Amino acid sequence: MLIDAIRIYCQKNGIQLSTRDKTLAADFFEHPHDYISDDYFNYKLHSFICRSHAELPEIFIVEEKGNDFLVYERIISDFCCLSQHKQQAPQSFIGKKIIILREQPKTLEAEALYATIKKRISGANLFFLPLVAFSLLLPFYSNLFNSRLVYSSSLTSVLYITIFFIFFALLEAFLKTSVYKTVVRATHDNSIKISKLLMYILTITSDDSAPSTTRAIELSSVSYWKAISSLMVDVALLLVFLICIVLLLGEYSIILFLYYLGFAIFCVYARFQSYESSLKSIAINNDRLIDSISLHNNRQQVRFTNFDTLRHAFYVKSLASEKLSHQLDLHNNRWAEILKLNTFISMVLMYIACYLAINTGSLSIATIIAVMIINSRLSAAMIASVNGCYSVKVNLHQIKASLTKLTQHIVLANANQLHLDKIEQLTLENITIEPHGHATLAGYNANFTRGNVVGVVGKVGVGKSTLLRAIIAQAALPHGAIRYNQVNIHNIDALTFQRQIAYYQPALQFFKGTLRFNFNLYGIHDTGRILAIIKYCCPAMTVDINILDDVDADALNFSAGERQKIIISMLLEKQPSLIILDEPTSFMSDDEGLDFLRHLIAQHHDAIFIIASHNADVNRIATTLINISNTGKHKKIFINTPRPTVPITVKPQGGLAE
Incomplete structure (x- = not known):
């Protein structure tokens, strides 16, 4: 049946049907995009009578006798039937009806594409949130060991309880791995879809640096999706550990709360100080890549050019790049020192809060290690959240700027265009x-x-x-x-x-x-x-x-x-x-x-x-x-150019000098 052939065809071409359970209705042939999950393309069934093998795409559907439809894939100069395990002679396709799916971008507007990429976050990330509860295993075991197990006279009891906790640790690893596989698969599928769109845009864009621009979009999109996934988990951990600190220290948790609030604000300020430098560094490194490609393509001409001028041009850009790199290295070093200082200060404040809580009887001495573990995890989660926000912002800027550059002056073709069998x-x-x-x-x-x-x-x-x-x-x-x-x-x-x-x-x-x-x-x-x-x-x-x-x-x-x-x-x-x-x-x-x-x-x-x-x-x-002659009539062109404020004189050699 044609519907079975469509399923095989879509699977082989990486086209994702919106549902596997739902039977493809007859209106699939009129509105196939309603049954295809693709944020970037609309699809339309196209059929034609084969007149030459040159017309056949790599994968196609053939209408055989008896209302039978088979899917074929081209392999070098032969064809392999994907519907049945047999080969078909090439000449048998001549005069037969060929069916394929043709695609048309839904939009090529930068803002619309940017919004689509932003929302392509896998819903499977939400399954990470309940797993955050497993992060309490270590502090809970620590508290249990220090308050109970350390006083137990039975090693067997200690081992049983320890094995119980190990089981949950293994369960956590298994569940996280399962969710991670789903998220990675979704990210992989999204990356393939956007690469497909970028390949289409490459053929029509006026951007001279389009290969570099499209690669920047691909890498930034994947980095953005991964950063969002990590950020969701880090924020959830931050909230969980903050609640635990409040429950354990009671009113004295205000000491750590105020510290972390102030430190979070300072971290955002300190981390984002390098934001502009990072963007400039990325831009200039992209330019250097394009220059290197140009140099390689024209390498045979280098020996006939003024090499000193060429070398100086590369030197100037290298100098600018290294200057920015130097600034970023210094910033990253300061950032690392801030994090080390935070480790010490947060620990001191935690001990002070624990001391006050123990003196009032609201906290037992055995729980201090659990508080220490939670406090260190809280600090790490907060820093990771700041880094995640920074990464998201940088990648989103790269995606938006690159899309704007790539799609500038592109007009999407009319979807209802006419097909001509011959140009007479x-x-x-x-x-x-x-x-x-x-x-x-x-x-x-x-x-x-x-x-x-x-x-x-x-x-x-x-x-x-x-x-x-x-x-x-x-x-x-x-x-x-x-x-x-x-x-x-x-x-x-x-x-x-x-x-x-x-x-x-x-x-x-x-x-x-x-x-x-x-x-x-x-x-x-x-x-x-x-x-x-x-x-x-x-x-x-x-x-x-x-x-x-x-x-x-x-x-x-x-x-x-x-x-x-x-x-x-x-x-x-x-x-x-x-x-x-x-x-x-x-x-x-x-x-x-x-x-x-x-x-x-x-x-x-x-x-x-x-x-x-x-x-x-x-x-x-x-x-x-x-x-075509150059003796035609001149047309005036008016250019709104300001008059020069410095007089210009002509050198005797014909050059210009101020």
């Missing part, structure tokens, strides 16, 4: 391009259909790449609209872009991973086909199957032109109906590049090609040219 027509309406306030293309209108090869020509900086990015909805234009099949591109769903559009720009590189993994990302799983593409793109290379899996793709010894050909060939293997190529032959000779483009056009003669290239010969294979 590309329409440009009143398109205007204005790089630097200068109109290089104004009021341009055109209509392109299948088989058209459009060449985009113009000098560097006139907006060729901007036009290409606008055609795939990655750049905003001041005027005009772009449509596929008369539908505005902003109303087209992501699946259309995934299956029907190929976009290449020179900055494209292999993804981190093996060469096979990179081919798999574009739906190419057949080993023979992968080797054929590599052989065509690298005719002088001896192709060995081992290069697919042995090393990372970036480590392979491809030339820049070969790498360019392989990436473009991977992009076009899915047979897209709209192909956007920005400088696709920039690493090839003119003749080689022209031959390569002719081959692509012949292989995809039913597609619409949009090509921007430095190679003037490309114009000969284009059926239409878009000439």
Whole structure:
């Protein structure tokens, strides 16, 4: 049955159904998100008829004959049936109905995501609270031993009672471990869910340091959930031990109560003195990490740069980081000394309170050790509570600041977007391009259909790449609209872009991973086909199957032109109906590049090609040219910039000096 297949599919994809006992009703197929427990995504069932294996995801449901539904998982170039222990030949999926769940973020607003993360605290933490009672085992046993057992003439009685207490100590360990496992599992599940959302945001964010930012959110979220769990227990222990002190010392407990009240206020003040320094230290260390990644990525250029300038820039940031680290070390040392001093003062005050209580007969001498244990636990619980509050505040700040930075300028796509099986027509309406306030293309209108090869020509900086990015909805234009099949591109769903559009720009590189993994990302799983593409793109290379899996793709010894050909060939293997190529032959000779483009056009003669290239010969294979010129009309830009208060003069060498 389909519902059984849905359960297997969800379990394999890490999608948590809201309940296991409740039978999935028929409206699951209309409103699946009502049955799925996910604070970050909405889900919708999507079905299509399989035309090619490249369309098949890693896990999917197939409708077989007789209303039978089976779940399959792709394994390299084969498929494994998860519903039954058998394999299915790949060609059997062609023409069959494929069912999958597609997800859409509920929101990408920083405040809403922040609120969701804050409330994702496991309810299992509440089970820790009753277990706080076990913390009284040691003081109770101490009091019992000093008041009764020490005077017992029977060792057997002492052993029996001791074993009784040991049993409860073991019971405490067992119960705490059980609860902890539940809490850790919930934290683990929450971490996976937020990582899934952050991966989605990584693909659309404008944050240049997004990898570091997302990692900060992941780590801070987990730290926050753990800190809240510990804080709940510490506060509960604080209250329990405070009540015990009052019950044991009576009116003389006011001495310790007033001390701990004052010390708590002082602890909060002292601990949070380093709050701003901690935030600055975290921020500057993130910047240093990003700088280190940038340095590593550009390491081949270092020997040709002014290394002293580079070293000085790193030195300045290292100096600032170490200065903050020095301040934090001094603060932590002062904090440690304060805690040591508290141990002595609290003990002295406890002895004074015990002395007064014993003199009035409200406390027995045998109970002093129990009071001592409770007092030390009370002190530790209070300090842990302050540290917990500090940790919660720091992590929440990190989460909020990072989410704000990551989601800035992101607009969530319309959930009711249209899907196009093919892009038959590309329409440009009143398109205007204005790089630097200068109109290089104004009021341009055109209509392109299948088989058209459009060449985009113009000098560097006139907006060729901007036009290409606008055609795939990655750049905003001041005027005009772009449509596929008369539908505005902003109303087209992501699946259309995934299956029907190929976009290449020179900055494209292999993804981190093996060469096979990179081919798999574009739906190419057949080993023979992968080797054929590599052989065509690298005719002088001896192709060995081992290069697919042995090393990372970036480590392979491809030339820049070969790498360019392989990436473009991977992009076009899915047979897209709209192909956007920005400088696709920039690493090839003119003749080689022209031959390569002719081959692509012949292989995809039913597609619409949009090509921007430095190679003037490309114009000969284009059926239409878009000439972007810098001779257009200037537009005024008003910038509210204050006038300089210091006169500026021009140096004879052409530089500026005050």
